[in-house]
Amino acid sequence: GPHRAATVKTTSGTPEDNVAASTTSTEGWPTEFAVDRVFGQSGHFHADPQLPEALGVVSAFLAHRKFAVTFIESGGAKMLMNIPRGPMTYFGLTRCMFGIASITTALERLMAPPVNLARKSVKMALELLDCANEFARRHAALYLTFAVQIPIVVVAFDAEAGLKLVLRILRTTAFFVSDEDHLLRRMSLYDHALVKETGDHLSLLLRQYMRAHFTQHIKALEEKVAGKSKKNASAAPPPTPMNDASKLSQRRAMFQAIDIGQDATERMFSVVHRNRRVAAALQTKPWLVVEAFAAQNGPKVMLDLLQVAPGDKNLRECVIGSLSVLKIVTLHPSGRVATSAAQFREWCTSAYVLIDIIESAAKYVDTDAVLDALKVLCNLVAPPPALSNMDTLASNSNVKDSNKLGKLPRAQSVDGKTFSVFDYHRMEETFAPARKHVQEARGVKSLLNLLFKTSKTLPQPARDITRALCCRTLLGLSRDAAISHTLQTLQIARHLSELVRETGKSQALMDMDTNGNSKREGGLGSAAAVEAAASEFHRCAVDLIVATAGFANVKTTTPAIASEAAAPPLAKLERHLIAAATKVRYPHEELLQVIHEHLVSAGLSQTATSLLNEARLDRLNSAHSGNASRFNSPAVRLKLNFKNKAAPSKLYRRAPRSRMTGAARGMIGN
Numbered sequence: 001g002p003h004r005a006a007t008v009k010t011t012s013g014t015p016e017d018n019v020a021a022s023t024t025s026t027e028g029w030p031t032e033f034a035v036d037r038v039f040g041q042s043g044h045f046h047a048d049p050q051l052p053e054a055l056g057v058v059s060a061f062l063a064h065r066k067f068a069v070t071f072i073e074s075g076g077a078k079m080l081m082n083i084p085r086g087p088m089t090y091f092g093l094t095r096c097m098f099g100i101a102s103i104t105t106a107l108e109r110l111m112a113p114p115v116n117l118a119r120k121s122v123k124m125a126l127e128l129l130d131c132a133n134e135f136a137r138r139h140a141a142l143y144l145t146f147a148v149q150i151p152i153v154v155v156a157f158d159a160e161a162g163l164k165l166v167l168r169i170l171r172t173t174a175f176f177v178s179d180e181d182h183l184l185r186r187m188s189l190y191d192h193a194l195v196k197e198t199g200d201h202l203s204l205l206l207r208q209y210m211r212a213h214f215t216q217h218i219k220a221l222e223e224k225v226a227g228k229s230k231k232n233a234s235a236a237p238p239p240t241p242m243n244d245a246s247k248l249s250q251r252r253a254m255f256q257a258i259d260i261g262q263d264a265t266e267r268m269f270s271v272v273h274r275n276r277r278v279a280a281a282l283q284t285k286p287w288l289v290v291e292a293f294a295a296q297n298g299p300k301v302m303l304d305l306l307q308v309a310p311g312d313k314n315l316r317e318c319v320i321g322s323l324s325v326l327k328i329v330t331l332h333p334s335g336r337v338a339t340s341a342a343q344f345r346e347w348c349t350s351a352y353v354l355i356d357i358i359e360s361a362a363k364y365v366d367t368d369a370v371l372d373a374l375k376v377l378c379n380l381v382a383p384p385p386a387l388s389n390m391d392t393l394a395s396n397s398n399v400k401d402s403n404k405l406g407k408l409p410r411a412q413s414v415d416g417k418t419f420s421v422f423d424y425h426r427m428e429e430t431f432a433p434a435r436k437h438v439q440e441a442r443g444v445k446s447l448l449n450l451l452f453k454t455s456k457t458l459p460q461p462a463r464d465i466t467r468a469l470c471c472r473t474l475l476g477l478s479r480d481a482a483i484s485h486t487l488q489t490l491q492i493a494r495h496l497s498e499l500v501r502e503t504g505k506s507q508a509l510m511d512m513d514t515n516g517n518s519k520r521e522g523g524l525g526s527a528a529a530v531e532a533a534a535s536e537f538h539r540c541a542v543d544l545i546v547a548t549a550g551f552a553n554v555k556t557t558t559p560a561i562a563s564e565a566a567a568p569p570l571a572k573l574e575r576h577l578i579a580a581a582t583k584v585r586y587p588h589e590e591l592l593q594v595i596h597e598h599l600v601s602a603g604l605s606q607t608a609t610s611l612l613n614e615a616r617l618d619r620l621n622s623a624h625s626g627n628a629s630r631f632n633s634p635a636v637r638l639k640l641n642f643k644n645k646a647a648p649s650k651l652y653r654r655a656p657r658s659r660m661t662g663a664a665r666g667m668i669g670n
Helices: 015-027 031-038 051-061 065-073 076-082 090-101 104-111 118-129 134-147 151-159 162-178 189-233 241-253 262-274 276-284 288-295 298-308 318-329 333-341 350-363 367-381 390-396 399-404 424-440 443-452 462-477 481-489 492-514 527-548 559-581 588-601 605-615 618-625 627-632 662-667
Strands: 411-414 417-420
Touching: 051 065, 051 090, 065 076, 065 090, 065 104, 076 090, 076 118, 090 104, 090 118, 090 134, 104 118, 118 134, 118 151, 118 162, 134 151, 134 189, 151 162, 151 189, 162 189, 162 288, 162 298, 189 262, 189 276, 189 288, 189 318, 262 276, 288 298, 288 318, 288 333, 298 318, 298 333, 298 350, 318 333, 318 367, 333 350, 333 367, 333 424, 350 367, 350 424, 350 443, 367 424, 367 462, 424 443, 424 462, 424 481, 443 462, 443 481, 443 492, 462 481, 462 492, 462 527, 481 492, 481 527, 492 527, 588 605
Parallel strands: none
Antiparallel strands: 411 417
16 A cells, blocks of 8 residues: 655745645655645546545445435446555445445345346455455455345355355464464454454354355255145146246345344244255255355364354354354254364364353353254254154155155155155264264263253243253254163153143243233243243153153154153153152051952952951951942042141031021021
8 A cells, every 4th residue: 555654844845845744744645645635636546545535435325225225326336346455445445335235225236237246246345354454354244244145145155255265264263262372472462352353243244144045945945845746746837928927036036135034044944843845855955055164174163163252252243153053054964974073182072062162151141052052962963853753654654655644755756766865864874973972071961950950040931942952952862872771760751750840830820920911922032932932842851751761762653652652651750759759648447458358359268367356356357247248338448648747537517607697597487
């Protein structure tokens, strides 16, 4: 850029010299630049001194929607792309681009024809993302964070190798934080904080980028699954004007923003968890962005950030951003295997890092970090709920019956040729390394501690959601024989049944408290959300009880059989607990009578007679003489004292006093 000239002190001379002296000290431009700036002879050198101020004014006006749209339609955006980029224009350019991206309407006009600046704007933003100005890098990251909600921007981002650049910068950020003591000797604390804040913004960019890919991928799988059934029902229709209109609408959709917020992403996750065909297609179909992410050691970069980011105020979004990325990546087999294989030292694996995040976040009641880390761990050790019991369903039913019942077939026949659709055993192989790492990192103990103790400190509905995720994770771990034996030895089913009953009682009390407040209909803390979380926890708890109580085996139990078999184990455990806590009291004579009747019914008449003689009970002798009357008499009932109190003795209550007045007695003659 232009160098700073020394301050010139003059008391006499031409007006040009005086102007140069006054402007050089404040603006830092060379003398000839300052003269040309004052006398209106700018434009013949590579960077106009008025350009930074002009960019600042434009960026301030771009905060208004009408000005932003008019600016783009008038060709102002194309002029921004042609501005020479240097130290004096980095910050102004990124501020202008961020102002456009913050308004969705203006951003769509920028990407759509006739402007069509998606590729150029992304290329410029990536170039500024790697410049030397930290403030410009931060605004460039914010521009891309807002811009990736448009599909055409995601395509341009991939074409310009944006993922590789972002991962390289995040890897450098993790190195900066891990070697902070050594680097502070060569750079100031302020510059070090700026580098970490830039990495914080880049983690948000990567999260939104992966969300955009995830949303588009799941929608494409839904359409493909639905399209297969339509093709089977009827042949493809001939091309019509309606088909051309649909293609045109699809092309327009590439330039329109899609919803990649938190709620929209959770809806996509629910589709994967509930739709068997979409979940199976996700496990079998290639996903290029996840494969590229795994090939560039993206999971290890995220885990590096998770080791150094907690507790740093300048990296407060890195934890949530990294967990959100891993939550999406681990849904696919390639991302799941790469995340499980990430290892830092001999004993430090991905499972160790995630469990450490769960424990520390639960200690400080960081519900978002706890839930996201649990979801990542659950994706590593357990299949989606829609596929958790599909292996048994496919082996116990043929293809035609499974198609009628809406189940996923193992193989499909087309034109006499059979090809594999989904391999259950291959999917199970991708979970085995993570289960081993979780067991080595004492993850079972941490999950049980979170399930029964630490989760009580979390607010609702995060408490029940956390418990449900713990149950799902333990259920996935129970597919390992050693872990399943450990859970059965610890009597998890008995403790979990007690927790389910306590949850039901607290839920009933909460319903009574919230009946009068009808305004709480939506939101995370609403009564509906709390009730949904409680029902999800109950369902996952029932599956875990069935798997660990010895009543059934998870690998040979379908979801329907598990739900039907859940009630008997719970009822038996509940009756066992009640009977164990109940102190039974009975008279001694009645016990002898019961023993005598048992001996007589067993044919031991001599033993029964000796019992009568030794006990010397006249009532029993009379009962022995009348056998017919004895068998017709009702059975003796034992007195059960459920409250553990002494049985009250019989008292003769006197007749209640009459409540009739004197006038009423006179009416009936008393």
